[in-house]
Amino acid sequence: MKLSTELQAQVSLTLDRFRLEVDVATHAHVTGVFGPSGCGKTTLLECIAGLRSSAAGRVVLGSEVWQDSADSVFTPTERRGIGYVPQAGLLFPHRTVKQNLEAGFRRARREGGDPAAIYRRVIELLELRDLLKRRPATLSGGERQRVALGRALCSAPRLMLLDEPLAALDQPLRRKILPFLRSVREQFAVPMLLVSHDPVEVQALCDDVFVLRDGKVVARGTPQDVLTDPSVFAMADEQGFENILAVTVLDRHPAGTTVALGSGATRLRFELTEPVGTIDDHCFVGIPARAILIAAEKPTGLSARNIFPATIESIQAISETSLIVKARFDDASAPLAIEVGHAAVDALALRAGLRVHLIVKATSCTLYDAAAA
Amino acid sequence: MSENTISAIVLTLRVAGVATLCSFIPAILLGYYFSRRTTATSKILSTIATLPMVLPPTAVGYLLLRALAVDGPLGPRVLGFNIDLLLTWKAAVLAASIMAAPLVIRTAKVAFDGVDPDLESMTRTLGYTRVETFLRTSVPLASRGLLAAAILGFTRAVGEFGATITVAGNIPMKTQTLAGAIFSAQQVGRTDEAYVLIALSLALGFVAIYTTEVLADKASGHKAPQV
Numbered sequence: 001m002k003l004s005t006e007l008q009a010q011v012s013l014t015l016d017r018f019r020l021e022v023d024v025a026t027h028a029h030v031t032g033v034f035g036p037s038g039c040g041k042t043t044l045l046e047c048i049a050g051l052r053s054s055a056a057g058r059v060v061l062g063s064e065v066w067q068d069s070a071d072s073v074f075t076p077t078e079r080r081g082i083g084y085v086p087q088a089g090l091l092f093p094h095r096t097v098k099q100n101l102e103a104g105f106r107r108a109r110r111e112g113g114d115p116a117a118i119y120r121r122v123i124e125l126l127e128l129r130d131l132l133k134r135r136p137a138t139l140s141g142g143e144r145q146r147v148a149l150g151r152a153l154c155s156a157p158r159l160m161l162l163d164e165p166l167a168a169l170d171q172p173l174r175r176k177i178l179p180f181l182r183s184v185r186e187q188f189a190v191p192m193l194l195v196s197h198d199p200v201e202v203q204a205l206c207d208d209v210f211v212l213r214d215g216k217v218v219a220r221g222t223p224q225d226v227l228t229d230p231s232v233f234a235m236a237d238e239q240g241f242e243n244i245l246a247v248t249v250l251d252r253h254p255a256g257t258t259v260a261l262g263s264g265a266t267r268l269r270f271e272l273t274e275p276v277g278t279i280d281d282h283c284f285v286g287i288p289a290r291a292i293l294i295a296a297e298k299p300t301g302l303s304a305r306n307i308f309p310a311t312i313e314s315i316q317a318i319s320e321t322s323l324i325v326k327a328r329f330d331d332a333s334a335p336l337a338i339e340v341g342h343a344a345v346d347a348l349a350l351r352a353g354l355r356v357h358l359i360v361k362a363t364s365c366t367l368y369d370a371a372a373a
Numbered sequence: 374m375s376e377n378t379i380s381a382i383v384l385t386l387r388v389a390g391v392a393t394l395c396s397f398i399p400a401i402l403l404g405y406y407f408s409r410r411t412t413a414t415s416k417i418l419s420t421i422a423t424l425p426m427v428l429p430p431t432a433v434g435y436l437l438l439r440a441l442a443v444d445g446p447l448g449p450r451v452l453g454f455n456i457d458l459l460l461t462w463k464a465a466v467l468a469a470s471i472m473a474a475p476l477v478i479r480t481a482k483v484a485f486d487g488v489d490p491d492l493e494s495m496t497r498t499l500g501y502t503r504v505e506t507f508l509r510t511s512v513p514l515a516s517r518g519l520l521a522a523a524i525l526g527f528t529r530a531v532g533e534f535g536a537t538i539t540v541a542g543n544i545p546m547k548t549q550t551l552a553g554a555i556f557s558a559q560q561v562g563r564t565d566e567a568y569v570l571i572a573l574s575l576a577l578g579f580v581a582i583y584t585t586e587v588l589a590d591k592a593s594g595h596k597a598p599q600v
Binding site for chain 1: 489491494495496497501514
């Protein structure tokens with residue numbers, strides 16, 4: 001998804017171990033900044049927020065020039081219209097949840113927004129109603145992050161900066177909060193920059209990702225392009241790539257769960273063997289690239305239940321032994337990455353544009369669902 | 374209680390109160406500056422601001438006396454008018470302010486050290502200027518420590534003697550504070566009066582320090598183990 005507002009960040013700043021040197025422009029709704037810890041991700045966000053006055057460069061959001069060192073332009077942080085969601089939440093400990101959410105109202109009003117209306121939406125969306133009177137110290141980690149997210153949204157920001165908003169939480173809790181972030185994405189057309197080192201998060205939320213290493217952008221592309229490249233993402237080699245697809249729970253029965261991929265008449269019914277999830281819930285299903293088989297013709301007499309027609313979009317070698325085939329189901333919006341050996345490509349004469357059938361083993365899939373956590 | 378004693382008590386509270394009020398705002402601003410800046414300049418300034426704490430109070434008093442003298446930098450010849458401080462209760466306020474300031478500054482610095490600078494950055498991203506952020510986030514979060522700083526400054530001002538007597542003298546009913554009155558009572562052997570004054574000082578000091586102890590506990594969220 002593309003927005004009309006473009007974010008340009010050209011930043012250079014000398015840090016202890018390396019020099020941060022980034023020059024990116026993006027129209028994406030959610031842009032990911034992916035990379036190991038200590039690669040300069042947080043510093044980059046701070047530069048964009050105007051919290052690093054010693055950084056040189058040019059930061060532009062739409063028609064607003066926030067910084068242009070060549071022209072000595074520097075808009076202070078408070079006038080940039082930023083919604084910052086840090087790792088640790090950083091809620092104001094001396095204020096209640098309600099007061100925290102209201103902290104940015106004044107700015108929202110100054111910008112011509114209607115904070116009260118946003119506030120009502122945010123409380124609904126992030127399920128904050130029961131927390132309003134509480135103090136941050138009494139909240140759990142997940143609740144704190146939801147409040148931090150809500151506080152940023154209530155200030156009617158022009159740009160959201162999310163600095164590993166889920167990193168302080170344990171794995172099950174992260175999967176629980178992820179759908180909240182996804183709904184924020186769906187309901188607010190604010191451009192967002194998301195710093196993360198979690199491939200599930202990046203795929204579930206980002207349209208465009210750039211990879212930062214020692215202060216430099218080393219790769220850029222869609223989450224799938226970036227995360228299937230072993231030279232960019234070491235885990236792609238060890239554990240293999242896991243496709244993350246947004247799904248809706250259709251049915252739950254003792255033998256498993258049925259989820260829908262896509263919507264409307266062309267939606268695909270996908271069977272999972274774990275009986276988890278709540279009907280109508282939006283969640284994510286993880287399908288390892290190594291757990292998908294390609295068949296040139298529709299196979300019959302197979303025990304696998306998830307067999308869908310698809311079209312190959314591209315084939316790319318990622319190592320001496322394996323390739324990544326990208327194929328798209330007839331209706332699904334995101335392509336699926338499938339890891340295959342060279343022999344398979346030759347035997348089936350796989351090429352871009354070829355119609356194939358994809359076979360997904362239900363037992364290999366994981367449902368990332370709020371209720372499962 | 375003699376008229377002199379009552380006058381000393383009233384004057385002491387007035388001098389210490391006014392001195393605390395006068396020095397508090399500059400002192401917390403300096404404390405904030407010293408907490409947030411760790412440059413060589415800030416260290417030198419911090420050292421200078423702390424000097425009154427280690428110098429003999431009479432030395433500070435003497436320097437003030439020279440500064441306020443006719444040809445001193447704060448004297449009528451330089452300023453062009455006479456601020457007419459010497460040997461008045463206002464001189465006692467000046468001396469007490471300077472002597473109390475280091476304690477207020479240092480306590481305020483510690484209070485601000487406990488405020489996460491990231492919370493201040495967060496406040497700014499929400500649309501507040503630096504000054505608004507200071508008033509909205511830094512001061513409320515440091516409030517217990519700042520209150521303790523004010524109390525300590527007040528008690529330091531109550532006990533001030535050396536610098537005060539040098540610039541304000543020890544004139545009964547005019548510039549004589551508790552400390553001066555105790556000194557005079559001892560000099561002339563009015564033991565009963567000295568004991569009354571000492572008991573008053575003890576009570577005042579106890580209440581003040583006990584309050585800061587309670588505040589410090591609350592600020593750190595520390596709970597003593599229950600036996």
